[in-house]
Amino acid sequence: MTARGKDFVEELPGRHEEGWYAALIAKAELADYSPVRGCMVIRPYGFALWENMQALLDKRFKATGHRNAYFPIFVPESLLLREAEHVEGFSPQVAWVTEAGGEKLDERLAIRPTSEAIIGTMYSKWVQSWRDLPILINQWANVVRWEKRTMPFLRTTEFLWQEGHTAHRAADEAQEETMRMLEVYRDFVETELALPVIKGRKSEAEKFPGADATYTIEALMPGGRALQSGTSHFLGQNFARAFDISFQDLDGERRLAWTTSWGLSTRVIGATILEHGDDGGLVLPPRVAPVQVAILPIWGGKGADRGAVRDAAERLQRELSNTTRVEVDWSEEKQIGWKHNEWTLRGVPIRLELGPRDIASEQAILVRRDDPNIGRPEKRAVPWTSLAGTIGRTLEDAQSGLFKRALAAREAQTRISNTLDEFTQIMDGPRGFIRAHWCGAAVCEARIKEKTGATIRCLPLDEPAEEGTCIVDGRSSYARALFARAY
RNA sequence: CGGGGUGUAGCGCAGUCUGGUAGCGCGCUUCGUUCGGGACGAAGAGGCCGGAGGUUCAAGUCCUCUCACCCCGACCA
Known part of the structure; x- marks a missing residue:
């Protein structure tokens, strides 16, 4: 590694050093601190990552019969108080609106820490007959939990998530739903984020307030600490009782519904950063990377034919964009070394160098982000004709490689x-x-x-x-x- | 919420002990030379020294109060 390259790496604390995570988030422009305590701004690059995750997860929700809806951010206090354990569990973390429109409110409004209360209230109106069940609804939303100690993505005062809320006719059906969604989470996190997780049930002490049982997927981060990455709750009839979600069954009897809820948040972005990142910065799993392939034109010295490089870059971008998310770094001021480090930091799975010499031989130089040799990775010349295929295979290989590496790390720990x-x-x-x-x-x-x-x-x-x-x-x-x- | 620390240019910091014209590096702007792993030169721009009050002829510096952020604990997706 050159002296300059070393300088760059030294700007970012090492993978296992204090401050690596926070510095990386800032430098890669994933998020920034805001004027509001504990709340972060998710910047476009970070949000693109979230959007990719959302799309992949939402597809799974739809495939398992769920539909999206949206419920209010405010929960009247009286509703939140309905389920005893639920209130007790969440009240220390709730932010309240006590005044609005210039007047003190008769009843204060909770900013939702989760939506069981408001959704349960609505389900009560919507469920009359066994024919109205099941209700399978998900919402993508923000929630607020007043945490004492925050950390970008991993724990913030306001965070984005999805919360599924379902109501069923029978206990076993609700239990099945609980397990089905837990499996959806496992599959999503392992397949798309390359994070190996362990599925399990929470102890009484750790379960969701108001649930009969909470199931979780647990990941292990490199520092040897665990991260709860998604939860699925079997709520029994607790919320149905509290919010009167009842129906008349086939036999004419009036019965309480059985409900579930399940959630996964922007915390998984934090998990992805922590698990795969290295001394060079982010390493993003190809399936969710906002940019999968970065084309880095090398303009050459004075007298070089920049037009030819530009044309080739445009052509490759056009061809590759059919199958991958490609971006060309068009800047002409920054030197190639700078660009390498920048795209390394941003975790882009594949970089393609394209310079005058490559144009002559109709090839591009392919570098993988998951190459452990960060400063001087293996460079591979790939003919333009086979580029699309090679990139497709390489992205898949990188994705599975990240998972295997993470799994081995977990086993070792x-x-x-x-x-x-x-x-x-x-x-x-x-x-x-x-x-x-x-x-x-x-x-x-x-x-x-x-x-x-x-x-x-x-x-x-x-x-x-x-x-x-x-x-x-x-x-x-x-x-x-x-x-x-x-x- | 306890214990520790830090707030000075976009970023990283020095200056505070011992009061006296606001500094450095990187970045940024312009021009020129460079260009296959963070180039070089020249000329520039950029600050209510976190905020409020006080002491003083004079405060980045001393005093009081506040706010924010970071690290470590207790609480949590």
């Missing part, structure tokens, strides 16, 4: 522990996932959290049955729980 002492040592050191026996008692869970900072991320669904004893009190356990410090 997943440990089995049979004693609390050993558990504590791991949490004081490398952290990561720990699979340990737990008797199911909340006090034992709390004890582990107090001693190590780790919480039960989930009780993995595919965890094999295994007789063991709780690492805290020694009582019997029949499967290992998954522990980690959380983001």
Whole structure:
């Protein structure tokens, strides 16, 4: 690496250094801090990433029979108070509107921290007969939760997400829906974001306020901390009871509906950045990258034929744009080294260099962002005629490569522990996932959290049955729980 | 909300102890030379020193109060 190249890398803290994440978000222009505490501005490049994620997820929602709708951002206090556990869980985080139109409001309005209350109220009006069920609705929205400590994308006061809310005639149907959407999340996050996750059920202490059961997909970030990346809740009849979502069944009996809710937020953008990024900056999974291929024209020195380079770049852009998201860096002032670093920082999966020498031999130089050798990656000459095919295969290869790399990293950071002492040592050191026996008692869970900072991320669904004893009190356990410090 | 830290040009910082004309690097503008991994020269533009009050002939610097952000904890998608 040249001295200059090194200077560039030094501008960005190393992958495992303090400040890497925040500096990267700023430099790659994903987001910026706003004048509002804890709220960030998602900049066009970051928003394009979110739009790609939305499109891929929304397609899955539609394919599983859901439709989109939109509900108000304000929730009257009386509605929020209907479900006891729900209020208790969310009230410390709620922002209230108490005054509007120059007058104090008779009833204050919550800015939604989640929409079960307002949606449940509407479902109550819409459901009369068993024929009205199921209701399968999703909304893309913003919500506000007054967090004490914020971090771009991972935890912000206002964030964007989607929340699905469904109502069903029977418990098993709602339970199936809960699991179906959990699987949709797993598939989305693993396939599109290349983030390996573990599906599981939350413990009583960690479940959604008001739910009978909460299911989650948990990812492990490079720092050895877990990130809850999506949740699906089986709400039982709790909300149906609170909001009177009832219907007359086939047999003439009046019954309460069974409901579910599930959400995934812009937090996954943070997960994608953390998981795949490196010393050079962002590394975006090709399937969601706003720009998949960056064409970097090399204009050549004085007397070089810039027109020929321009024509070739235009031609390649036109051809490739049928199958990929291509952008040409048309700037003529910046030098090629600058451009390389810029597009590296932005995580674009493939860069194509196109200079006078390449024009002569009708080829382009292809460089992969996922090449671990950031400063001087492998450069491959590809003839124009086979470029589209090569790029298609390379993008797929990069996508699966990112997933495999992340999976291997997670496996390397997943440990089995049979004693609390050993558990504590791991949490004081490398952290990561720990699979340990737990008797199911909340006090034992709390004890582990107090001693190590780790919480039960989930009780993995595919965890094999295994007789063991709780690492805290020694009582019997029949499967290992998954522990980690959380983001 | 506790504990620690930082606010000075777009960004990164020095100057504050010991009060006396606002500095440096990068970036930006213009011109010229360069151009296959962050080029070079010349000339420029850009500041209510986070905010409010106070002390003083004089405040970036001292005092009081505030606000914001960052890091570490407790709370959380």
